[in-house]
Amino acid sequence: MDHPSYPVDAVNRVKRMHERASYDHARVHAILDAAALAHVAYVIDGQPYATPTLFWREGTRLYWHGSSASRMLRQQSAGVPVCVTVTHLDGLVLARSGFHHSANYRSVMAFGHAALVTDEQERRRALTMMVERFFPGRSAGLRETTPGELKATSVVAMDIERASAKQRAKGVDDDPEDARLPIHAELIPLHTVLGTPSPCPDVRPGVARPEHLAAWQAGRHLDELLAEAHRATFGE
């Protein structure tokens, strides 16, 4: 059946714990779409940088944006190689030995060449998607982007040429003989959750919290909300 995956070579082949690895679109995309934040690695004059940024996925393409004055975005305008990494830290694993202490996580490393989106219509659409990707239905009710704002904003796109997903999602994995020791061991789950949304103090009287934010409630898990929002905006 249809089971697309990213090509594998020396750049993205997972060497360690390869039983935790996948190159399938479905696995890679699920980890990406549950995240708001990526770290983009790039090189300037031999010096590597990892810059945090909000991002989103459309098909096999990733987007991020920022100020046109940004060093990162200016550097990435020319089709340079980048690595976009997304990581969810899902838990801490407390074993009976230091060696088997570990973490649960989901991560993706996506490789490609970053290039500036130069077409103004595509850039305008991308800025709308940047909002819709979080809050489907929100952009239509916003004050429109001005020409000056559009000019001040750079959008970078990267076709995913290679990618790998890696995941640890289990409990303590001690050596069998260690399980007999009188030492406590446990899994501590971690979640990124919403606090209580705080309306802007000067919201006009009578302006209610819009229906498109109904799911964004205190206690909800960010990864679940982002995955739902991505499906609502882009489909599967």
Added chain:
Amino acid sequence: MDHPSYPVDAVNRVKRMHERASYDHARVHAILDAAALAHVAYVIDGQPYATPTLFWREGTRLYWHGSSASRMLRQQSAGVPVCVTVTHLDGLVLARSGFHHSANYRSVMAFGHAALVTDEQERRRALTMMVERFFPGRSAGLRETTPGELKATSVVAMDIERASAKQRAKGVDDDPEDARLPIHAELIPLHTVLGTPSPCPDVRPGVARPEHLAAWQAGRHLDELLAEAHRATFGE
């Protein structure tokens, strides 16, 4: 008074939103010590990588570790330039225009040269610190690290040569004229919190949850626990 800071040059000078920037040890270290996860950027044959890893700070030195077979760690054994980035995503800012949608965050980019810790005693000590940095007092009660485990584990250290901290920690910052529009705007805080710790099913009868984990309770914020643990292990 004593107010040490990292030197600034073209590599780490914050160009965008420099009012959000700091090079002070205190600000940089506070953001690092509240985090478990870093993304390490490095270059192999011109290809940048950003690899997620657990890490910790001692003084102005960062440590991370992993399998001796890891591509990342083998690459970093020779004193190569790296960038270690730590990011806390603290909130989503919903403005009245797409342009002013934003995120609250704290981030550090730390630059230096990664080198393998070759001395066996220093490596052993580092592996103890890796546990203590999370759970002060835990390592003494664990099954000891075996020579084979020590051999299988690489530790990388990086003296921070340059660093910058950047932070956004405020509410909606709309254009003044936009505040009059009948559009809802709000700040959604985000926190990484603990779920309910789950004991290993085969913990021996009579082995209680140790006192050194007392603070690690469901609902606690990970960044606060990590900052407390770092202070308890290393002092200020």
